[in-house]
Amino acid sequence: MNTATRLGVYALGLAVVFGGALGAGRAIGPAGTPLPAEDHSAMAPAEEAAEGHGDDHGGTTQQAAGDTPGGLQVSDKGYTLNPLTTVKAGEPTDFRFTVTGVDGKPVTGYEVEHEKELHFIVVSRDLATFQHLHPTRAADGVWTTKLTLDEPGAYRAFADFVPAGGSGLTLGTDLLVAGDYEPKPLTEVSRTAEVDGYTVSLDGDLVPGRSSKLTLSVSKDGKPVTDLQPYLEAYGHLVALRAGDLAYLHVHPDGTPGDGKTAAGPEIVFYAEVPSAGDYRLFLDFQHEGKVRTADFTARAGAGQPRPTAEPSAGASHDDDHTH
Numbered sequence: 001m002n003t004a005t006r007l008g009v010y011a012l013g014l015a016v017v018f019g020g021a022l023g024a025g026r027a028i029g030p031a032g033t034p035l036p037a038e039d040h041s042a043m044a045p046a047e048e049a050a051e052g053h054g055d056d057h058g059g060t061t062q063q064a065a066g067d068t069p070g071g072l073q074v075s076d077k078g079y080t081l082n083p084l085t086t087v088k089a090g091e092p093t094d095f096r097f098t099v100t101g102v103d104g105k106p107v108t109g110y111e112v113e114h115e116k117e118l119h120f121i122v123v124s125r126d127l128a129t130f131q132h133l134h135p136t137r138a139a140d141g142v143w144t145t146k147l148t149l150d151e152p153g154a155y156r157a158f159a160d161f162v163p164a165g166g167s168g169l170t171l172g173t174d175l176l177v178a179g180d181y182e183p184k185p186l187t188e189v190s191r192t193a194e195v196d197g198y199t200v201s202l203d204g205d206l207v208p209g210r211s212s213k214l215t216l217s218v219s220k221d222g223k224p225v226t227d228l229q230p231y232l233e234a235y236g237h238l239v240a241l242r243a244g245d246l247a248y249l250h251v252h253p254d255g256t257p258g259d260g261k262t263a264a265g266p267e268i269v270f271y272a273e274v275p276s277a278g279d280y281r282l283f284l285d286f287q288h289e290g291k292v293r294t295a296d297f298t299a300r301a302g303a304g305q306p307r308p309t310a311e312p313s314a315g316a317s318h319d320d321d322h323t324h
């Protein structure tokens, strides 16, 4: 179904994360600095598991104390996300925003994570659409990105970044687009996604409170893809969002291109930590033949109650799931 949004997505890529920062970031941290233990800690048990593999994410993006998942707050640790632009349905917009610091002024100092100072993710609140954008920052701290929200409704925007000298944060804010809005039911749980002729399969389970291994395998025309291209310092970037509140999850890629042990497909491995049972939407960005594509899945952690899905009549056919 979608269109423009989708395009946007393809244009970018990212990684995921949970506690905080953005995906690319958090999840995406650049190079391998192991995260401090407290960083991951929202769930202690998870950490151990995560540490074993966590080598590549820069980690800085996570929240320190683990109490609250990232992305749920518009303001955290003295930093606040401030949208400056209203978006109208279907109109390409130069969307502007700032992140202000404790002094109330726009932040102009950022650490680079996965090649970018800030990763900006925009999803519809029904989790049907996803865009991963990389805004540009003016010297005064105002960020700008092209943004098109095709349909009216409620959206959630996440800024995933690491302020200079600080630790990673993911701030979230709602973007409301006027007009008649028809929410889509959550896509059904599935281990396979199709996008642009590629099939991506998901192996592994999300386990509440624990780091769990997720393996995504990319194939095209029935053949495994073994020449994925590095994109933002990884072969894939995964963003995981919890259905219901859009908590932004922490996902660490396992291995980095060029480390001598990470293959360029078909498998891309991540370690994800989810805080609770329930349904999550996973958005995988990967690059092949010069283009970034996004595969999306709905995965259920633990024995959570399924969220209501489509009413029988709702037209929520699977065919259109990959709409972002």
Ligand SMILES: [Cu+2]
Binding pocket: 012, 013, 014, 015, 024, 116, 118, 119, 120, 132, 133, 134, 232
């Ligand atoms: Cu990004």
